[in-house]
Amino acid sequence: MKTVLVVGGGITGLSTMYYLQKENRERSLGLRLVLAEANDYLGGKIHTVTKDEFIMETGADSIVARNKNVLPFVKELNLEGELVYNATGTSYIHTQNKLLEIPKDSVFGIPMTLEALFTSELVSTRGKLEALKDLFRTNTHFTKESSIGEFLEYYLGKEIVEKQIAPVLAGVYSGNIYSLTMGSTLPYLLDYKEKYGSIIRGLGINKESFQSAANKKFISFKKGLSTIINRLEEVLTDVTILKGIAVTKVKKEENQYNIQFSNGEKQVVDTVVLATPHDVTQRIINREELNPVFGKLKNSSNITLYLSYDIPDEELPEDGTGFIVAGDSNIVCNACTWTSRKWKHTSKNSQLLLRLFYKKTNPAYERLNALSEEALVDEARKDIERSLGITSRPKSYEVTKWTNAMPVYSLDHKQAVETLNRDLADLYPNMYLAGCSYYGVGIAACMANGEETAERVLHSIE
Numbered sequence: 001m002k003t004v005l006v007v008g009g010g011i012t013g014l015s016t017m018y019y020l021q022k023e024n025r026e027r028s029l030g031l032r033l034v035l036a037e038a039n040d041y042l043g044g045k046i047h048t049v050t051k052d053e054f055i056m057e058t059g060a061d062s063i064v065a066r067n068k069n070v071l072p073f074v075k076e077l078n079l080e081g082e083l084v085y086n087a088t089g090t091s092y093i094h095t096q097n098k099l100l101e102i103p104k105d106s107v108f109g110i111p112m113t114l115e116a117l118f119t120s121e122l123v124s125t126r127g128k129l130e131a132l133k134d135l136f137r138t139n140t141h142f143t144k145e146s147s148i149g150e151f152l153e154y155y156l157g158k159e160i161v162e163k164q165i166a167p168v169l170a171g172v173y174s175g176n177i178y179s180l181t182m183g184s185t186l187p188y189l190l191d192y193k194e195k196y197g198s199i200i201r202g203l204g205i206n207k208e209s210f211q212s213a214a215n216k217k218f219i220s221f222k223k224g225l226s227t228i229i230n231r232l233e234e235v236l237t238d239v240t241i242l243k244g245i246a247v248t249k250v251k252k253e254e255n256q257y258n259i260q261f262s263n264g265e266k267q268v269v270d271t272v273v274l275a276t277p278h279d280v281t282q283r284i285i286n287r288e289e290l291n292p293v294f295g296k297l298k299n300s301s302n303i304t305l306y307l308s309y310d311i312p313d314e315e316l317p318e319d320g321t322g323f324i325v326a327g328d329s330n331i332v333c334n335a336c337t338w339t340s341r342k343w344k345h346t347s348k349n350s351q352l353l354l355r356l357f358y359k360k361t362n363p364a365y366e367r368l369n370a371l372s373e374e375a376l377v378d379e380a381r382k383d384i385e386r387s388l389g390i391t392s393r394p395k396s397y398e399v400t401k402w403t404n405a406m407p408v409y410s411l412d413h414k415q416a417v418e419t420l421n422r423d424l425a426d427l428y429p430n431m432y433l434a435g436c437s438y439y440g441v442g443i444a445a446c447m448a449n450g451e452e453t454a455e456r457v458l459h460s461i462e
Contacts, residue, residue: 008275009037010044012435015450038246048224053348058400062218067444086218095326109168112203127159149178175408184409278437296416298408301360307394309352331383
């Protein structure tokens with residue numbers, strides 16, 4: 001009987017194990033399946049907290065619904081009846097000490113039509129005219145490994161990128177947009193430029209698909225995202241799940257691996273899937289010649305903070321779902337989601353629930369990170385008063401610090417992952433890297449990566 005060990009009980013590790021168990025049953029493979037998670041609970045960056053009548057997510061708050069693997073996976077887990085979809089509405093940028101609307105006909109702040117460009121309140125007339133160079137400037141050197149920031153500035157101009165696009169993209173992807181590749185962010189923009197001769201024209205021609213995707217674009221569950229984690233734990237009945245036990249060392253012995261756990265126990269396994277953050281994986285493998293390439297993989301940090309209030313969320317601007325903060329703003333946070341407006345299930349009595357984000361790229365981050373939770377709440381209250389005019393004290397709060405835990409896909413990322421995979425294939429046959437450190441930061445991408453990883457494992461066993 002061969003043993004497969006998955007290290008890491010986040011959504012990637014759990015998805016990998018789900019598909020391994022499924023094939024193990026259907027094909028009577030006789031595999032012994034073990035999953036080890038260092039935390040006392042499964043889920044990784046998916047973790048739901050309930051306080052009073054509020055539902056708060058300490059990590060990810062939703063799943064992108066349009067990815068082809070998501071809804072079929074939810075259906076397989078019999079969770080369709082638990083689904084909830086996001087409410088749609090206006091998104092704002094807080095700039096010049098006020099909230100200005102991000103044009104509705106835009107994608108990540110990039111206009112889909114000339115009308116959307118010229119009606120924007122965020123960009124000057126000069127900046128709008130500069131963006132027109134996208135209509136005639138051709139591509140001579142950009143590839144999908146190029147910087148997304150440099151690509152957008154070259155065709156649309158510095159002002160619209162700085163004032164309208166960069167704040168939105170930086171709110172979605174951790175890191176400076178000039179250090180992120182097109183392939184890891186918006187690869188279709190290059191395709192549109194080459195096919196239609198213009199980013200704006202390409203988005204406009206495909207406008208309908210973007211608008212249909214925007215409606216009910218994200219999903220969660222009535223009791224929060226941990227619902228899918230709890231269901232996966234329930235259905236993995238053929239898997240030995242070790243919680244609160246970390247893998248501390250992996251040693252290759254002929255065609256197998258000797259695994260050492262934090263509780264002092266050891267196991268011999270045939271296949272290892274490391275669905276852990278890359279820095280954790282680096283410590284587990286502990287191979288000096290791999291350190292330089294591991295060092296090319298980057299992480300960032302952020303602080304998220306929920307504030308709940310004993311006031312109705314009707315006090316928010318009509319039809320709004322949140323705002324992103326521009327560099328010229330007088331508030332400190334990077335973004336604020338009006339959670340009770342965007343996700344109705346999170347507030348039982350439609351009372352106000354807000355979520356603020358403070359990223360490592362924020363000039364105030366180091367100061368904020370050193371503060372106590374109470375002092376952080378005071379900072380957040382100032383941001384809420386300046387942006388929304390709300391002076392009430394919050395009813396409750398929830399602070400989460402993700403320190404060096406948010407993957408950043410730098411310009412070196414793709415090559416580093418390819419090099420690591422080649423080196424591992426030579427040094428550690430039947431050992432696989434999985435998870436958002438390498439293959440995509442969204443939950444949907446992690447689910448897909450889990451299925452792909454299971455297929456790779458099964459192919460090697462056959």
